[in-house]
Amino acid sequence: MKPIGIPAVSGIRDRKVSTPLKSPKRSAIQAQRSSNAVLLKRSAHQTGPAYNLSICILASGSRGNAIFVSDGLTSILVDAGLSGIEIERRMQSKGLCPEDLDAILVSHEHTDHIQGVGVLSRRFNLPVYISPGTKKAAASHLGDVCDFKRFECGTTFQIENLTIHPFSVSHDAQDPAGFTIFQNGTKVGITTDLGIATAMVKEHLKGCSLLILEANHDLAMLIDGPYPWPVKQRIRSRAGHLSNEASKNLLKEIQHERLQHVVLAHLSETNNTPQKALDEVGRALIHPNTKLDVAKQDECSALIHLK
Ligand SMILES: [Zn+2]
Numbered sequence: 001m002k003p004i005g006i007p008a009v010s011g012i013r014d015r016k017v018s019t020p021l022k023s024p025k026r027s028a029i030q031a032q033r034s035s036n037a038v039l040l041k042r043s044a045h046q047t048g049p050a051y052n053l054s055i056c057i058l059a060s061g062s063r064g065n066a067i068f069v070s071d072g073l074t075s076i077l078v079d080a081g082l083s084g085i086e087i088e089r090r091m092q093s094k095g096l097c098p099e100d101l102d103a104i105l106v107s108h109e110h111t112d113h114i115q116g117v118g119v120l121s122r123r124f125n126l127p128v129y130i131s132p133g134t135k136k137a138a139a140s141h142l143g144d145v146c147d148f149k150r151f152e153c154g155t156t157f158q159i160e161n162l163t164i165h166p167f168s169v170s171h172d173a174q175d176p177a178g179f180t181i182f183q184n185g186t187k188v189g190i191t192t193d194l195g196i197a198t199a200m201v202k203e204h205l206k207g208c209s210l211l212i213l214e215a216n217h218d219l220a221m222l223i224d225g226p227y228p229w230p231v232k233q234r235i236r237s238r239a240g241h242l243s244n245e246a247s248k249n250l251l252k253e254i255q256h257e258r259l260q261h262v263v264l265a266h267l268s269e270t271n272n273t274p275q276k277a278l279d280e281v282g283r284a285l286i287h288p289n290t291k292l293d294v295a296k297q298d299e300c301s302a303l304i305h306l307k
Pocket residue numbers: 061062065110112113192193266
């Protein structure tokens with residue numbers, strides 16, 4: 001269990017800071033932070049609920065995906081689909097220390113989700129949580145990793161403070177998973193590659209405080225766009241990617257008044273625009289307090305602190 005420094009924002013700024021720096025590199029990273037970034041830390045011996053969850057989408061799209069999730073004590077990456085060095089760079093740009101990570105959780109074997117998994121695992125001694133089917137399909141790309149931890153879709157497990165529930169999604173991979181992550185009464189839902197939102201997927205995503213949902217393409221842009229017809233068919237298929245319209249219909253069914261934030265993810269750079277995704281999916285939202293954003297390919301999101 002490694003305590004992590006999270007830059008303060010409203011809501012958790014007043015909590016105590018006490019853990020000494022662990023490594024020269026961490027010291028260097030923290031020294032880079034601006035003087036107004038009060039570091040938040042907990043002692044390693046402290047247990048139980050830390051903070052509510054904080055999330056940063058480090059990258060999202062067909063050129064790489066990675067999501068940082070932390071409660072201040074336990075910190076993980078959900079996918080690591082950029083190069084290891086780029087993920088480190090992006091974390092550091094947000095004042096997050098790669099040395100503080102506890103694990104990497106892998107959704108499926110497509111390169112845009114695993115490119116940096118092996119190198120980060122080796123560099124920071126991180127266990128990799130992965131399903132058997134995904135592990136088999138990804139083995140040659142991952143190389144040696146610090147430690148493989150097996151999970152099965154449908155079976156809940158813990159990564160220290162975080163409770164992870166993986167569930168099967170329809171996508172053209174061996175054993176693709178979506179995830180819900182629970183901590184301290186807060187639930188986050190993550191599904192970024194799915195061809196169709198099944199009844200089971202909808203059930204899993206109910207009651208979340210934060211949803212990271214795929215809004216891959218605008219259907220008209222896809223149909224009129226430059227991709228070869230078989231690729232268009234694959235994207236539209238039940239094992240492909242969710243359109244803006246399908247994402248809107250999913251959100252209509254699972255939104256609720258305590259849903260704080262929806263982040264649209266895995267947008268196609270060819271067949272979608274952030275504005276089209278926001279406009280279409282935004283039509284689903286009926287609760288005024290729910291914030292709607294898009295995740296980007298080339299820059300990190302803001303650090304989202306759930307209440
Ligand atoms: Zn993907």
